[in-house]
Amino acid sequence: MKPTASDQSLNIVILGAGKGGSALIELLTRCKGIRILGVADNSPDAPGLQLARYHYIPTTTDAAWLVSRDDTNLIIDVTGDPAIPELITRHKSPKTEVLGGTAARLIWSLIQAEHEMYEHLAHAEKLSTLGIFTAGIAHEFNNPLHGIMGFAQHLQGETDPAIINEFSREIITLTKRLSEMTKGLNLYARTGQMPEMTDVQIPQLLDEAIKMAAFSTMLDEVTVVRNYAPVPGMQANPSELHQVFVNLVINAVQAMNARGRLTLSTGVEGGYLTVTIQDTGPGIAPQDLARVFAPFFTTKERGAGTGLGLYIVQTIIKKYGGLIEPISQPGNGTTFRIQFPLANAA
């Protein structure tokens, strides 16, 4: 559950759960000292209402009921509906303030600008990571290409139908392998501009992340252990969660210098879907543990990391109402433990 707000926290009600309301929820849930008491929208399918549920924020289609709460400090109206100001005046408690009209539009513009900047940052981080994949991508593509060309060269002039059949089958298998890799790369390189919320299967995304990480290193020398307990599907943007897992898996593999054991687990514990990514690397120094999620924090060599990977990982996880914590002792490896509220379950 979300931590209970202190007495000093600002209690806010949001009217309108379209693009503006969603961006507002995303931003305000990242801010300390702000508690969203509820979100209302005429349409029960408004994207912001789904987002609010991830964070255990009450949602309603009855704006008047929400407005009439007397513990609200501020009502933010981003509906754009000309009838709403009058409804607010009629139902709100006298001490509740209202942010609407032009002021709300201004806030919406600022938030939109912030959101776009974050999207660019997340995408730039992805592209910078893509750089470490290039040699591995070339390798992974060149192997099947070698096979395809080799079998094709041996097919030339071949008359034995059995051999022709066998080699054609080999070529088809190798071509399918290439096509699978292209799909994996596409999932990673896609921008966050498409907020496709679909039913995603976490174990499947973890497997995709391992495939992607194999491009970055000689993963052959890492033993991958999968402890996937059955977990429900989750409503999320697959591209975002893929970015989370790719980042964590690559960090783990790099920490182990590409030699060791990588353990990926999923499970359900007390209302949470949990994911853990554990490595057998040297661990994180205690003084660094608290800072790993800070933007631009990196222990990698200059030019080797942007310092944005874990910051973006945490931002995405928080967006889905989740938590991530590193557990590490020097010499004993590192475990990143993620919890998503089961309210996200598809």
Next chain:
Amino acid sequence: MALWPFGVHDRENPSLGVVLVVDDEESIRKISRLTLTKAGYEVVEAENGEKAIEVLNTGENPLTVDVILCDIRMPKINGVEAIHYFRTQYPSVQVIVQTGFPDLNLATSLLKQGIVDYLVKPVEKEKLLAAVAKAVEQRTICNT
């Protein structure tokens, strides 16, 4: 044992040389085997660096292997480690690298260690045969 060389050769039809093909991918080994046996070489296979070292050390006469065609990225002992071993333990055995990694620094460093060629996959069969022929020639020079 799967170590018995592929390709049938006898006194009337002598082998052009013995090539040890080291690659973790079965389909890649198969292609190299096809290309080399058709051209008249005998082929032995190993799926990683560790197995390759085993083949060299446990053969009746390790020096029957003339050329090693070696991948770089493999489990257990990788290509770089294996090649270092081959070059120090069996300097007269010629090594050709056949890899998916177009890595100039690695190529330079391995060429300095005395490998015959650094081939980047996909490799056409003519190119492979030219490299192996060159390697066998150098092996002969080493032995005389």
